[in-house]
Amino acid sequence: MSLVQERRNTRRLSVGKVVVGDGQPVAVQSMTNTQTGDVTATLAQIHRLEAAGCEIVRVAVPDMEAALSLAQICPKINIPVIADIHFDYRLAVASVESGADGLRINPGNIGEPWKIREVVNSAAQRGVSIRIGVNAGSLDREIVKRLGPTPAAMVESAVENIRMLEDLGFNDIKVSLKASDVARTVAAYRLIGQRTDVPLHVGVTEAGGLFAGITKSAIGIGMLLSEGIGDTIRVSLTRDPVEEVRTAWEILRALGLRSRGPEIISCPTCGRCRIDLFTVAEQVEAELINCPLDIKVAIMGCVVNGPGEAKEADIGIAGGDGFGILFKKGKVVRKIDQHDLVRVLLGEIENLKINSGGK
Amino acid sequence: MSLVQERRNTRRLSVGKVVVGDGQPVAVQSMTNTQTGDVTATLAQIHRLEAAGCEIVRVAVPDMEAALSLAQICPKINIPVIADIHFDYRLAVASVESGADGLRINPGNIGEPWKIREVVNSAAQRGVSIRIGVNAGSLDREIVKRLGPTPAAMVESAVENIRMLEDLGFNDIKVSLKASDVARTVAAYRLIGQRTDVPLHVGVTEAGGLFAGITKSAIGIGMLLSEGIGDTIRVSLTRDPVEEVRTAWEILRALGLRSRGPEIISCPTCGRCRIDLFTVAEQVEAELINCPLDIKVAIMGCVVNGPGEAKEADIGIAGGDGFGILFKKGKVVRKIDQHDLVRVLLGEIENLKINSGGK
Numbered sequence: 001m002s003l004v005q006e007r008r009n010t011r012r013l014s015v016g017k018v019v020v021g022d023g024q025p026v027a028v029q030s031m032t033n034t035q036t037g038d039v040t041a042t043l044a045q046i047h048r049l050e051a052a053g054c055e056i057v058r059v060a061v062p063d064m065e066a067a068l069s070l071a072q073i074c075p076k077i078n079i080p081v082i083a084d085i086h087f088d089y090r091l092a093v094a095s096v097e098s099g100a101d102g103l104r105i106n107p108g109n110i111g112e113p114w115k116i117r118e119v120v121n122s123a124a125q126r127g128v129s130i131r132i133g134v135n136a137g138s139l140d141r142e143i144v145k146r147l148g149p150t151p152a153a154m155v156e157s158a159v160e161n162i163r164m165l166e167d168l169g170f171n172d173i174k175v176s177l178k179a180s181d182v183a184r185t186v187a188a189y190r191l192i193g194q195r196t197d198v199p200l201h202v203g204v205t206e207a208g209g210l211f212a213g214i215t216k217s218a219i220g221i222g223m224l225l226s227e228g229i230g231d232t233i234r235v236s237l238t239r240d241p242v243e244e245v246r247t248a249w250e251i252l253r254a255l256g257l258r259s260r261g262p263e264i265i266s267c268p269t270c271g272r273c274r275i276d277l278f279t280v281a282e283q284v285e286a287e288l289i290n291c292p293l294d295i296k297v298a299i300m301g302c303v304v305n306g307p308g309e310a311k312e313a314d315i316g317i318a319g320g321d322g323f324g325i326l327f328k329k330g331k332v333v334r335k336i337d338q339h340d341l342v343r344v345l346l347g348e349i350e351n352l353k354i355n356s357g358g359k
Numbered sequence: 360m361s362l363v364q365e366r367r368n369t370r371r372l373s374v375g376k377v378v379v380g381d382g383q384p385v386a387v388q389s390m391t392n393t394q395t396g397d398v399t400a401t402l403a404q405i406h407r408l409e410a411a412g413c414e415i416v417r418v419a420v421p422d423m424e425a426a427l428s429l430a431q432i433c434p435k436i437n438i439p440v441i442a443d444i445h446f447d448y449r450l451a452v453a454s455v456e457s458g459a460d461g462l463r464i465n466p467g468n469i470g471e472p473w474k475i476r477e478v479v480n481s482a483a484q485r486g487v488s489i490r491i492g493v494n495a496g497s498l499d500r501e502i503v504k505r506l507g508p509t510p511a512a513m514v515e516s517a518v519e520n521i522r523m524l525e526d527l528g529f530n531d532i533k534v535s536l537k538a539s540d541v542a543r544t545v546a547a548y549r550l551i552g553q554r555t556d557v558p559l560h561v562g563v564t565e566a567g568g569l570f571a572g573i574t575k576s577a578i579g580i581g582m583l584l585s586e587g588i589g590d591t592i593r594v595s596l597t598r599d600p601v602e603e604v605r606t607a608w609e610i611l612r613a614l615g616l617r618s619r620g621p622e623i624i625s626c627p628t629c630g631r632c633r634i635d636l637f638t639v640a641e642q643v644e645a646e647l648i649n650c651p652l653d654i655k656v657a658i659m660g661c662v663v664n665g666p667g668e669a670k671e672a673d674i675g676i677a678g679g680d681g682f683g684i685l686f687k688k689g690k691v692v693r694k695i696d697q698h699d700l701v702r703v704l705l706g707e708i709e710n711l712k713i714n715s716g717g718k
Binding site: 002003031032033034035036037042059060061062066084086135137138149180181182183186205206207208209210211212214215216218219220222223226236237238239240241243244246247250251253254255256263264265266267268269270271272273277278281282285298299300305308309310311312 | 361362390391392393394395396401418419420421425443445494496497508539540541542545564565566567568569570571572573574575577578579581582585595596597598599600602603605606609610612613614615622623624625626627628629630631632636637640641644657658659664667668669670671
């Protein structure tokens with residue numbers, strides 16, 4: 001069962017080997033926070049992001065050292081890189097020449113038309129796509145004066161920028177329209193969806209830490225994806241970017257759009273629970289973080305209600321008083337000593353893995 | 360700017376002093392996970408929940424000891440208590456007599472009509488409301504046989520149960536329709552919204568731990584509230600219930616429905632950031648957790664983009680190379696040594712508090 005309406009029709013473009021738009025799966029994106037010029041640190045972070053399921057990575061290119069370091073970074077990673085450029089067109093050109101698969105610019109802050117033309121020519125030559133990143137906090141003054149920092153202003157800025165690139169014969173364009181509040185973000189994306197067939201990169205910017213950041217991203221990205229809007233997504237958290245990727249996958253899974261590894265359902269516990277379920281759930285979650293099986297695992301606090309309430313789960317455990325049970329598809333398989341709950345569950349999942357051909 | 364369509368018309372009822380439905384603010388609910396019979400532990404947890412903004416608390420009543428302990432718990436807390444009952448009507452009656460403000464039952468598992476009548480009579484006598492808690496995992500077998508564990512089955516079960524209570528002349532009813540997946544949850548609530556004017560308690564059950572749990576709850580509850588559906592909410596996490604309350608408030612805030620204390624926006628940092636913004640953001644968040652001011656606080660990684668991108672913030676800091684800046688409404692107020700960033704920001708917010716009359 002999916003929550004998602006028919007996806008919006010968008011043109012197709014490539015970010016390196018990742019095809020975006022035109023009904024392709026919604027791609028998960030994140031951004032490094034290392035100094036891009038520090039190649040070792042940046043590579044290490046990108047490898048961790050890849051392992052977590054990141055499919056496109058953006059890196060900041062604030063100076064020429066960062067741009068040139070892409071020549072060392074890009075060949076050593078498996079996902080496409082988008083260079084994030086502000087102000088200086090030469091950094092964009094150097095990034096493209098160093099192997100970036102995409103650029104993220106705000107044409108408005110690149111300057112004179114000939115500079116934009118330089119960037120576009122260089123991108124076109126190498127088959128590099130460009131994301132126009134509109135941010136409610138950095139809109140053109142003239143537009144803000146006329147419209148305020150509103151969704152309409154964000155959309156107008158985006159449409160102007162799209163036209164600027166298209167007038168130069170460049171069409172491999174993605175657009176993002178981010179604001180730090182969910183309401184404006186959602187309103188802006190809904191509006192632009194009616195104005196262009198350019199693929200949309202969706203996210204809520206400066207969303208905050210764990211609780212605020214996940215909540216705002218899940219509601220904003222979730223609502224938009226459910227309306228069929230969004231071709232790539234980025235969860236923005238003031239946290240390790242690996243957690244952004246993890247949250248992005250949870251959003252895609254919750255909507256029934258894509259899944260990655262086991263889904264863990266676990267109860268919040270109540271006065272009926274006699275075991276430390278929080279620790280059990282965290283242990284299982286940590287152990288399964290790279291498990292490839294597309295299964296539903298239940299971790300329930302109570303032997304009486306657990307197996308029934310979690311009958312959709314392929315496998316699960318429920319805690320009792322000193323002992324627990326293992327169940328599959330709602331049927332109790334056997335009683336287990338409480339201390340063995342995690343070990344037994346993981347062993348059973350390991351068997352499933354072997355039976356599925358070790359995939 | 361609010362994301363919320365007009366709220367659904369619902370009848371009004373009381374859960375103790377909290378009025379629910381009929382356009383009243385969406386109330387935040389949680390559930391203890393202590394042994395309810397352990398009065399000291401339960402009181403301590405409810406007090407922590409109250410401090411976090413919990414407005415209605417549910418407790419499990421699995422036995423008579425738990426039911427009777429409500430007589431000691433209810434007088435010592437400031438929020439209404441809902442007793443969660445399964446199977447045994449006597450526990451419901453004893454809970455009401457011990458001072459519970461609400462009951463949560465699944466009439467289907469209480470048994471014969473005369474037992475349900477006993478519960479209803481006792482609730483009616485004391486002005487206690489009843490929540491009918493339908494759970495996709497514990498539906499009546501006959502309904503599941505006919506309809507499967509579908510949203511339609513959940514709704515049919517709820518409607519039957521509502522009728523059962525209304526036939527006894529009892530109308531102070533709330534309903535919940537929880538499934539462990541977002542799609543079915545949302546579909547079920549949308550359906551029942553068209554069938555009854557009973558207030559709805561909204562949540563996704565067994566949502567999981569931090570990432571999955573917040574994500575699923577934010578999308579499910581968020582989408583429903585945005586459509587005007589939902590009178591009380593509960594985020595279900597396999598975590599300290601205080602975190603459920605925190606997430607619930609983040610959802611209400613993200614939707615522009617209600618706010619509680621400062622909103623912190625903070626950037627995810629990128630290769631431009633030269634300070635440990637994650638730690639700074641966490642420190643500020645922890646310090647402000649009980650701050651009553653309804654302000655927007657920005658914590659940004661970069662002096663160049665920070666103040667502009669966060670110009671909607673009432674106050675903010677941005678990190679630089681060894682130093683940072685304090686800004687208000689996008690205007691730089693002054694430079695600060697990097698080590699003083701948090702202290703200066705908190706001091707300024709303290710001043711705002713004093714100027715606002717210490718509210």
